[in-house]
Amino acid sequence: MLTVAEVSVAFGGFQALKDASLTVGAGEIVGLVGPNGSGKSTLLNVIAGVHVPKSGRVELDGRPLPLGSIAGVAARGLGRTFQVPRLAQRLTVFDNMMAGAGNQPGERLFDLFLRPGTVAEAEKANEARAVAILKRLDLLHKANGIAGALSGGQQKLLTMGVLLMADPKILLLDEPAAGVNPVLIDQQVAFLKLLRDEGRSILIVEHNMEMISSVCDRVYVLDAGSMIATGTPAEIRANDDVIRSYLGQPA
Numbered sequence: 001m002l003t004v005a006e007v008s009v010a011f012g013g014f015q016a017l018k019d020a021s022l023t024v025g026a027g028e029i030v031g032l033v034g035p036n037g038s039g040k041s042t043l044l045n046v047i048a049g050v051h052v053p054k055s056g057r058v059e060l061d062g063r064p065l066p067l068g069s070i071a072g073v074a075a076r077g078l079g080r081t082f083q084v085p086r087l088a089q090r091l092t093v094f095d096n097m098m099a100g101a102g103n104q105p106g107e108r109l110f111d112l113f114l115r116p117g118t119v120a121e122a123e124k125a126n127e128a129r130a131v132a133i134l135k136r137l138d139l140l141h142k143a144n145g146i147a148g149a150l151s152g153g154q155q156k157l158l159t160m161g162v163l164l165m166a167d168p169k170i171l172l173l174d175e176p177a178a179g180v181n182p183v184l185i186d187q188q189v190a191f192l193k194l195l196r197d198e199g200r201s202i203l204i205v206e207h208n209m210e211m212i213s214s215v216c217d218r219v220y221v222l223d224a225g226s227m228i229a230t231g232t233p234a235e236i237r238a239n240d241d242v243i244r245s246y247l248g249q250p251a
């Protein structure tokens with residue numbers, strides 16, 4: 001279980017998060033919604049080891065996550081995507097996937113010289129994994145194309161694929177549906193449910209309430225850095241505070 005407890009973050013004099021708490025249980029898909037600037041990405045950044053909060057705790061399975069250490073958090077099995085996809089635009093789709101594989105033995109000189117067989121085997125396993133994931137994302141036919149030539153929606157799918165290459169137990173997704181056409185959003189939803197069924201946990205930041213409703217078990221609502229509500233998607237949609245602070249605001 002991922003536990004965020006009473007986390008506060010300040011940028012200069014500006015308080016971006018005020019005692020924000022949430023949990024993501026094993027095999028759970030949890031949504032995080034809220035108006036622009038309410039602190040959603042900041043909270044993901046705290047979990048992912050980018051920002052060190054001025055107070056509060058972040059724990060995975062009862063053990064503290066290394067605050068401020070992106071690599072340390074990744075090593076604990078957390079993976080995240082960014083609001084704007086970060087792909088190597090000029091590399092092929094397949095090469096982007098291979099770059100996502102964590103712990104490649106070929107990158108260690110020691111292994112390369114002393115255990116070339118291991119390197120070749122790991123490389124093969126990663127290739128097979130990349131093919132399987134691309135197939136599930138319906139991107140296999142684009143494997144040899146340049147990532148930058150994909151549509152915005154396909155790039156978001158590919159970012160998820162790259163993330164999966166490292167086999168994370170918990171996925172943090174920042175606005176996966178933004179700028180994605182409805183058909184690809186349906187595909188994302190099906191894919192996320194599949195990942196959940198594999199036992200992964202997912203925390204999704206998203207403005208698209210339809211997507212949140214169709215995929216999330218529970219939802220948290222941030223408003224100006226504070227958690228103002230939590231519940232099932234149906235409960236959140238019916239919550240007056242939420243409607244006032246968020247759903248009621250002009251699109």
Ligand SMILES: Nc1ncnc2c1ncn2[C@@H]1O[C@H](COP(=O)(O)OP(=O)(O)OP(=O)(O)O)[C@@H](O)[C@H]1O
Nearest residue numbers: 011014016034035036037038039040041042043083
């Ligand atoms: N590195 C930073 N330095 C200073 N201020 C920041 C920094 N990162 C975020 N902020 C501010 O903190 C607030 C929360 O930003 P954040 O990106 O977390 O919002 P968000 O909920 O993800 O919004 P959106 O829905 O627009 O993505 C905003 O007012 C933002 O300007």
Ligand SMILES: [Mg+2]
Nearest residue numbers: 040041042083
């Ligand atoms: Mg954001």
